[in-house]
Amino acid sequence: MSPTLAAVLLIGIFVLAAALTWLGLGLARxxxxxxxxxxxxxxxxxxxxxxxxxxxxAPPAAAPPAPGLRDRLGKTRAALARSxxxxxxxxxxxxxxxxxxxxxxxxxxxxxxxxxxxxxxLRARAATERVEDPEQLVxxxxxxxxxxxxxxxxxxxxxxxxxxxxxxxxxxxxxxTTTIAKLARREIDDGRPALMAAADTFRAAAADQLAxxxxxxxxxxxxxxxxxxxxxxxxxxVDAAGGRGAGVVLVDTAGRMHTKVNLMEELKKxxxxxxxxxxxxxxxLLVIDAxxxxxxxxxxxxFADAVDVSGVVLTKLDGTxxxxxxxxxxxxxxxxxxxxxxGEAPEDLVPFDPEDFTTALFx
Amino acid sequence: xxxxxxxxxxxxFQRLRGRGRLSDKDIDEVAREIRVALLEADVxxxxxxxxxxxxxxxxxxxxxxxxxxxxxxxIKIVHEELVNTLGGETGKLAMSSKPPTVVMLVGLQGSGKxxxxxxxxxxxxxxxxxxxxxxADLQRPAAVEQLRVLxxxxxxxVFSEPTDPVKVARGAxxxxxxxxxxxxxxxxxxxxxxxxxxxxxxxxxxxxVGPHDTLLVVxxxxxxxxxxxxxxxxxxxxxxxxxxxxxDGDARGGAALSVKEVVGKPILxxxxxxxxxxxxxxxxxRMASRILxxxxxxxxIEKAEAAFDEKEAAKAxxxxxxxxxxxxxxxxxxxxVRKMGPLQNLVGMMPGLPKEARQAEVDESQLxxxxxxxxxxxxxxxxxxxIINGSRRLRIxxxxxxxxxxxxxxxxxxxxxxxxxxxxxxxxxPRLPVPGP
Numbered sequence: 001m002s003p004t005l006a007a008v009l010l011i012g013i014f015v016l017a018a019a020l021t022w023l024g025l026g027l028a029r030x031x032x033x034x035x036x037x038x039x040x041x042x043x044x045x046x047x048x049x050x051x052x053x054x055x056x057x058a059p060p061a062a063a064p065p066a067p068g069l070r071d072r073l074g075k076t077r078a079a080l081a082r083s084x085x086x087x088x089x090x091x092x093x094x095x096x097x098x099x100x101x102x103x104x105x106x107x108x109x110x111x112x113x114x115x116x117x118x119x120x121x122l123r124a125r126a127a128t129e130r131v132e133d134p135e136q137l138v139x140x141x142x143x144x145x146x147x148x149x150x151x152x153x154x155x156x157x158x159x160x161x162x163x164x165x166x167x168x169x170x171x172x173x174x175x176x177t178t179t180i181a182k183l184a185r186r187e188i189d190d191g192r193p194a195l196m197a198a199a200d201t202f203r204a205a206a207a208d209q210l211a212x213x214x215x216x217x218x219x220x221x222x223x224x225x226x227x228x229x230x231x232x233x234x235x236x237x238v239d240a241a242g243g244r245g246a247g248v249v250l251v252d253t254a255g256r257m258h259t260k261v262n263l264m265e266e267l268k269k270x271x272x273x274x275x276x277x278x279x280x281x282x283x284x285l286l287v288i289d290a291x292x293x294x295x296x297x298x299x300x301x302x303f304a305d306a307v308d309v310s311g312v313v314l315t316k317l318d319g320t321x322x323x324x325x326x327x328x329x330x331x332x333x334x335x336x337x338x339x340x341x342x343g344e345a346p347e348d349l350v351p352f353d354p355e356d357f358t359t360a361l362f363x
Numbered sequence: 364x365x366x367x368x369x370x371x372x373x374x375x376f377q378r379l380r381g382r383g384r385l386s387d388k389d390i391d392e393v394a395r396e397i398r399v400a401l402l403e404a405d406v407x408x409x410x411x412x413x414x415x416x417x418x419x420x421x422x423x424x425x426x427x428x429x430x431x432x433x434x435x436x437x438i439k440i441v442h443e444e445l446v447n448t449l450g451g452e453t454g455k456l457a458m459s460s461k462p463p464t465v466v467m468l469v470g471l472q473g474s475g476k477x478x479x480x481x482x483x484x485x486x487x488x489x490x491x492x493x494x495x496x497x498x499a500d501l502q503r504p505a506a507v508e509q510l511r512v513l514x515x516x517x518x519x520x521v522f523s524e525p526t527d528p529v530k531v532a533r534g535a536x537x538x539x540x541x542x543x544x545x546x547x548x549x550x551x552x553x554x555x556x557x558x559x560x561x562x563x564x565x566x567x568x569x570x571x572v573g574p575h576d577t578l579l580v581v582x583x584x585x586x587x588x589x590x591x592x593x594x595x596x597x598x599x600x601x602x603x604x605x606x607x608x609x610x611d612g613d614a615r616g617g618a619a620l621s622v623k624e625v626v627g628k629p630i631l632x633x634x635x636x637x638x639x640x641x642x643x644x645x646x647x648x649r650m651a652s653r654i655l656x657x658x659x660x661x662x663x664i665e666k667a668e669a670a671f672d673e674k675e676a677a678k679a680x681x682x683x684x685x686x687x688x689x690x691x692x693x694x695x696x697x698x699x700v701r702k703m704g705p706l707q708n709l710v711g712m713m714p715g716l717p718k719e720a721r722q723a724e725v726d727e728s729q730l731x732x733x734x735x736x737x738x739x740x741x742x743x744x745x746x747x748x749x750i751i752n753g754s755r756r757l758r759i760x761x762x763x764x765x766x767x768x769x770x771x772x773x774x775x776x777x778x779x780x781x782x783x784x785x786x787x788x789x790x791x792x793p794r795l796p797v798p799g800p
Contacts, residue, residue: 106408109586112399172609173473173582202637204512205505212504226512257612260637261701289473293405293586295614316472319555321588 093126097134101141108361110324111294114331118144142358145327149354152336154311157282158192158248163241165249165280168313169267169303170287172255175315175341177206179287180250181213182341182349188218193247197237198223199230199270200254210252217346219250230254230266234273242277249280258302271307285338287313290323300329311338314352318342322361390422393437404615404654407590410624418444438655445651449619451629454644457603459575462545463495463536467572468606469565469596470580472553475608477506479580479634480550481513482642483606486632487546488517495544497535498523499568502552510550517639520544528552528564532572549574556595565600576603578631581622583610589618593625602626607645608634619650688781690745694737697730735763736773748774 098119105115122141125131131140158164166183168176177200184194196214198207198221207223214221222237224230234251241249251274256263275281286309288296303309314323317340326337337352394415401411421440458464466483468476477500484494496514498507498521507523514521522538524531532549539547551568554561569577579593579602596602605626607619610633623630630645682688737745739762744751751759751774760767 103408106402107587109405109588112402171584171612173475175473203509204516205508208508209503209505216504257609259611259613289582289584291471291582291585291588291592293584293614293618294403295405295584295612296586298613299584316555319471319588320557320591321586325586 091134093132093134093137097137098123101137104362105324108322108324109293109296110361111297111328114324114328117331138362142362145358145361146354148327149330149358152330154336154338154352156311156338159280159282162277163195163238163244163247163249163280164192164282165238165241165251165274165277166283166285167251167253167271167274167281167307168285168287169253169307169309170255171257171299172203174255174287174289174292176200176255176287177209177213177252178344179285179313179315179339179341179349180210180252181217182346183339184214184219184248184250185217185346186349187248187250193244194219195237195241195244195247195249196221197234197249197251199233199237200252201226201228201230201233202254206252206254231269231273234270235276238274238276238280249274258299258306264302264306267303267307283310283338284308285311285313286335287315288323288326288329289315290317290319290321292323292325294325296325297328297332300333300335304333304335309335311336313337313339313341313349315341317360318348323357324361387423390419390437393422394419397437397441400655401617401620404617404656405584405586405589405621406617406654407587407621407624410590410621413624414444414448414620442651442655445620445654446647449623449630449645449647449650451623451647453629453631453647456576456631458546463539463547464545464576465536465547465549465572465574466576466578467549467551467569467574468578468580469551469600469602470553471555471582471592472503474553474580474582474585475634476500476553476580477509477513477550479606479608479632479642480510480548481517482634482639483632484514484519484548485517485639486642487548488519492546493544494519494546494548495535495539495542496521497531497547497549499528499531499535500550500552501525501528501531502554506550506552513639529567529571532568536572547572556592556599562595562599569600574603577601578604578606579622579626580606580608581618583607583616583618583633584612584614585618587621589621590625593622597626597628602628604628604631606630606632606634610634611636611641615654615656616650617654619645620654690737690740690748690777691742693777694734694745697734701730732763732765732769733773736760736765736770739763748777 101122102115102119105118106112110118118141121144122137125140125144126137129140131137156166168180170176180196184196187194194217196210196219198210200206200210201224204226207221207226211221211223213219220240222233222240224233224236230253237249237251241247251270253267253270254263256267258264271281271284284307286300286303288299292299300309300312312326312329312335314326314337317323323340329335330337337357339349340352340357342348342350397418398411398415401414402408406414418437418441421444422437425436425440456464456466468480468483470476480496484496487494496510496519498510500506500510501523507521510523511521520542522531522535524534526534528551535547535549539545549568549572551565552561554565556562577600579596581589581592585592593602593605605619605622605628607616607622607630610616619630630647630650633643633645635641635643682692736759739759740748740751744755744759751770756767756770760770763770
């Protein structure tokens with residue numbers, strides 16, 4: 001390591017540790033002083049006082065929303081619909097036209113940084129190609145995004161011989177288990193036996209959920225006790241698959257916040273075990289919910305650092321969410337989106353198509 | 364890492380020093396920066412617009428005071444407006460005078476309804492109530508099993524039957540009456556707000572049980588979509604409050620503002636972690652700081668409090684002051700800091716650090732090397748590194764899988780740091796801005 005960098009790092013940690021010690025101490029002390037100074041707030045009367053009048057009111061079902069609120073909702077809705085509609089019928093590309101393009105991108109969760117990069121490129125292109133009709137802007141923008149997204153390998157890879165292992169990771173509630181079920185069905189339809197490894201031993205009944213699905217789609221499942229070491233489940237699953245010849249092992253891991261160091265370490269270990277048979281681990285898929293905002297990029301970065309993510313599965317695109325954050329993930333981290341989830345049925349997990357995605361982005 | 368709002372403002376206000384009042388042009392310029400900060404935090408575009416207008420209105424009338432720089436003043440206004448918007452009565456459910464009180468949880472798939480139901484039940488038990496958990500999510504495989512496991516952990520009965528959600532809801536009321544439970548917590552299936560059939564089903568459940576609290580469960584990581592979700596659920600079902608989940612991540616949480624603005628009802632609780640007692644009343648002021656990216660001091664403090672043992676910290680502080688900090692202490696400190704999460708995040712949260720320092724890439728593997736070197740030393744060597752001679756150095760390098768140069772470098776830097784610390788502890792510890800109580 002370069003000595004200067006190491007020095008800076010060392011000093012940084014030291015200062016950080018010292019500062020936190022100070023900060024933590026000072027605050028613990030202050031909290032104590034406050035506790036001593038203030039008598040505990042009377043709890044019960046507050047609750048009852050609050051409960052009394054509200055309970056008398058009619059259930060919310062009967063109460064119409066306040067008119068002001070309704071207005072606000074109407075406006076929001078209209079504003080969203082308007083963002084690109086504002087381009088039609090406009091004579092020239094003025095500030096307002098640019099604003100509406102910007103807004104359309106922002107509303108799709110593309111993010112400020114990627115949006116301004118796209119707009120800069122679009123401005124340059126509009127100038128060189130002498131585009132004067134605002135309605136043409138959207139076409140140009142689409143072409144530009146499709147071009148950004150093109151040329152990536154979006155296929156799911158299988159091992160040359162022996163069983164294939166695909167690992168599924170992500171934060172809580174993105175749809176890992178459901179995605180695995182859908183993919184298992186696909187693999188089975190393609191003539192490859194599927195084995196699900198219930199390595200989410202943390203969430204209550206997660207293995208049950210997976211087992212239900214395995215039953216439904218005709219896959220095998222390997223599971224451990226709740227609270228068991230997820231690594232041992234993966235070990236057993238890879239082992240079991242080895243005995244049965246070719247097939248796909250789909251490893252379901254517990255949802256985890258990318259900020260939790262211990263849980264990310266656990267994931268690294270799971271990955272190491274999944275790699276036990278050389279060449280078996282072919283995909284590490286990060287499952288991201290389309291409703292996720294800018295945090296999606298941070299998630300992707302942290303998971304990629306920890307377990308070298310090979311692709312993204314973008315779920316829940318059947319709602320009105322656009323999942324624009326994947327543009328930033330592809331551009332900044334180079335991780336391709338491989339699959340998208342567009343509904344509850346097994347066949348609703350489909351390959352990612354840049355053209356379709358881009359069209360839907362502005363729908 | 365995003366630039367914090369404070370950094371953005373510093374540039375603008377360099378030029379504004381010494382003026383008595385903020386001009387419209389200044390305010391517009393500032394407003395643009397606030398807009399970017401809010402958008403980066405995932406606040407909905409439309410909500411950002413109306414919010415900015417309110418801030419502009421307030422900033423226009425504000426006199427520049429002596430005690431605050433113009434930058435601080437605008438941040439204060441923005442922060443106050445955020446707290447106002449996010450505020451309202453938190454942590455309190457409307458309780459029916461005639462039990463049972465019915466609390467219905469609704470939301471998208473994966474927002475955390477089942478976990479929130481378990482946590483809420485636990486919270487209610489802590490308040491001396493007798494909740495009944497009801498599994499009306501018959502859609503997701505094993506959702507009811509999940510609820511049963513959660514209920515078992517906190518000793519709260521769980522009711523469900525494999526019929527349909529409306530029947531389950533009706534049965535639950537009878538069950539609560541029969542067993543004397545005074546709060547019914549109803550977990551419903553996740554659904555898209557545009558799924559008409561499922562929304563109609565939810566209305567039927569609502570009409571059957573007449574919930575006193577219909578709570579929307581929202582993931583703190585939600586982006587622009589938060590507005591659509593909140594709007595539709597409020598419009599179709601009618602909401603009384605919000606539970607914000609998964610705030611233990613590092614999302615800036617602008618969704619909170621979007622939802623609050625649309626629904627107008629309080630954000631009651633926040634889910635703060637994996638465990639069932641990681642559930643607390645929502646803190647508008649903390650959320651405001653977080654959305655603005657103003658160095659999330661409070662979160663940092665909480666993390667520090669969780670990771671640092673107070674006695675240990677006091678001991679370390681004393682040693683630091685005396686300049687007797689050894690490699691052993693350093694190892695301890697490093698481990699405690701690492702317990703708090705990725706260093707990059709921590710550094711980003713530190714207020715008062717220069718921008719360059721906050722954006723510096725922190726390579727965690729280098730820490731691993733430093734740790735390995737220290738761990739390869741004997742306790743004696745850690746306490747007194749001066750005894751390390753050539754052969755000891757070689758042993759340490761071999762033991763840690765590094766080179767003697769690495770060991771040398773580390774020792775040299777440690778000595779430097781020690782000296783620095785000694786001079787700092789002579790009353791020159793950098794002062795950190797600590798927020799007022």
